[in-house]
Amino acid sequence: MKKEEVPQDESNIQSTNQKELCYAVGEDGKYTTALSSGWDPKTIALNNAIEEIQNRISNAKERVLNNQTSPIEFYMESHKMDLSILASYVGLWQWRVKRHFKPKVFQGLSNKMLQRYAEVFDVSLETLKDITLYKTPEIKNNTPDEN
Amino acid sequence: MKIEFKHQQSAHCENGVISNLMRHHGFDISEPLAFGIGSGLFFCYVPFIKVNHAPAFTYRALPGIIFKRFAKRVGIKIKREKFKDPKLAKVRLDENLNNNNPVGLQVGVYNLVYFPDDYRFHFNAHNLVVYGKEDQTYLISDPVMETVTTLTDKELEKVRFAKGAFAPKGQIYYPVDFPEKLKIQSAIVKGIKHTCKDMLAPMPLIGVKGIRYTARLIKKWPKTKGVKLANHYLGQIVRMQEEIGTGGGGFRYIYGAFLQEASGILNNPELEVLSKEITEIGDLWRDFALEASRIYKNRSAQVDAYVKVATQLEHIADREETFFKKLKKTI
Numbered sequence: 001m002k003k004e005e006v007p008q009d010e011s012n013i014q015s016t017n018q019k020e021l022c023y024a025v026g027e028d029g030k031y032t033t034a035l036s037s038g039w040d041p042k043t044i045a046l047n048n049a050i051e052e053i054q055n056r057i058s059n060a061k062e063r064v065l066n067n068q069t070s071p072i073e074f075y076m077e078s079h080k081m082d083l084s085i086l087a088s089y090v091g092l093w094q095w096r097v098k099r100h101f102k103p104k105v106f107q108g109l110s111n112k113m114l115q116r117y118a119e120v121f122d123v124s125l126e127t128l129k130d131i132t133l134y135k136t137p138e139i140k141n142n143t144p145d146e147n
Numbered sequence: 148m149k150i151e152f153k154h155q156q157s158a159h160c161e162n163g164v165i166s167n168l169m170r171h172h173g174f175d176i177s178e179p180l181a182f183g184i185g186s187g188l189f190f191c192y193v194p195f196i197k198v199n200h201a202p203a204f205t206y207r208a209l210p211g212i213i214f215k216r217f218a219k220r221v222g223i224k225i226k227r228e229k230f231k232d233p234k235l236a237k238v239r240l241d242e243n244l245n246n247n248n249p250v251g252l253q254v255g256v257y258n259l260v261y262f263p264d265d266y267r268f269h270f271n272a273h274n275l276v277v278y279g280k281e282d283q284t285y286l287i288s289d290p291v292m293e294t295v296t297t298l299t300d301k302e303l304e305k306v307r308f309a310k311g312a313f314a315p316k317g318q319i320y321y322p323v324d325f326p327e328k329l330k331i332q333s334a335i336v337k338g339i340k341h342t343c344k345d346m347l348a349p350m351p352l353i354g355v356k357g358i359r360y361t362a363r364l365i366k367k368w369p370k371t372k373g374v375k376l377a378n379h380y381l382g383q384i385v386r387m388q389e390e391i392g393t394g395g396g397g398f399r400y401i402y403g404a405f406l407q408e409a410s411g412i413l414n415n416p417e418l419e420v421l422s423k424e425i426t427e428i429g430d431l432w433r434d435f436a437l438e439a440s441r442i443y444k445n446r447s448a449q450v451d452a453y454v455k456v457a458t459q460l461e462h463i464a465d466r467e468e469t470f471f472k473k474l475k476k477t478i
Binding site for chain 1: 156157158199200261262266267291292293378379383386396404422423426437440
């Protein structure tokens with residue numbers, strides 16, 4: 001990549017006014033560094049991944065409201081976690097966490113156990129039990145073609 | 148207290164920490180040199196680890212190992228410590244800062260508040276330097292950021308004790324023992340040999356063979372996984388390639404910069420020629436990412452398009468095989 005080819009596309013890192021450093025070849029054929037504001041193929045991949053997460057969250061939300069799963073699954077998705085990550089945060093076996101996804105099992109959990117989840121998800125016990133109280137932190141999704 | 152520490156931005160976090168810490172101790176080690184000597188370039192398909200619900204591909208050596216190899220090869224010693232107890236981890240950090248010693252930390256990215264939201268995933272192999280403390284705020288030099296930043300002690304504890312794969316466990320590390328002169332020349336040779344061995348490994352998921360294996364998988368995905376999943380997986384390859392602290396195309400360029408520098412140090416003009424060659428291969432990786440992004444942007448699952456990107460990847464594998472064989476002979 002030549003120095004003048006270092007991509008300067010719009011991207012999600014601009015929200016914090018940052019640029020990333022790249023290595024590129026200067027006119028004299030010597031390697032040098034240059035800052036890049038972003039690159040569309042990367043941004044599209046990232047945006048697709050975020051959209052996928054949003055879908056998982058809304059899907060989990062719907063199933064919680066239909067009493068098909070417990071709020072734990074919704075909060076897990078909201079925190080971009082999967083079963084193994086959540087299990088290591090609460091310090092339980094994966095199968096136990098999975099069992100807590102069952103609405104009936106969830107109803108019977110002790111406050112102590114619920115508190116462990118509430119701490120990981122950074123919510124109160126009430127909010128943990130009732131996902132309609134939860135305010136999703138806004139996840140920005142800037143597609144490259146919208147300014 | 149604030150330690151005099153010169154922050155320099157780098158393309159990749161671990162190399163950047165090595166380079167900045169070495170510079171602090173008076174040894175001028177560039178990022179590419181740290182990357183090359185530590186044999187950071189790698190490729191591996193890891194089918195049994197899922198990241199964001201897609202199989203993992205890594206373009207780099209395991210977290211921490213670049214510094215480990217670098218230290219051994221140039222003849223410095225590093226002290227590393229992991230903790231069970233966050234309090235102890237904090238005490239040890241403060242001790243070092245009081246002794247005027249900036250330290251490297253392994254951290255998780257998810258709770259790193261100064262990162263853009265979209266980049267905050269559960270990725271635990273990020274590295275940064277702490278170079279001071281003012282009240283309850285730590286002064287942070289994160290090599291991928293343009294400028295220095297800060298974290299409160301609560302925020303720092305959270306990222307040091309992130310959980311999941313590669314959990315950092317509060318890991319702290321810093322160089323302790325320096326020889327009078329670093330063994331740079333022999334270190335470069337060892338670093339290059341190791342990378343050649345890795346990339347030409349006779350194992351199906353690793354190195355050049357791993358790239359070929361991935362190409363075969365891509366061809367199959369639209370049929371076996373369906374449109375949606377195939378696009379998701381392809382997006383994952385590009386994300387692993389160009390960000391999440393890994394870098395595939397980008398790594399080829401850092402390696403090119405390394406070979407150029409090495410060519411001067413070892414007085415070996417052939418390395419300069421090979422530097423140009425790996426730069427071309429880096430361009431091919433970028434073309435591959437661009438073509439792949441067209442597929443997942445339009446959410447198309449034309450088998451042709453998948454075959455096309457897979458063929459590009461096979462071509463890259465061929466070029467890299469020739470490249471690393473030549474490099475092995477040169478050194």
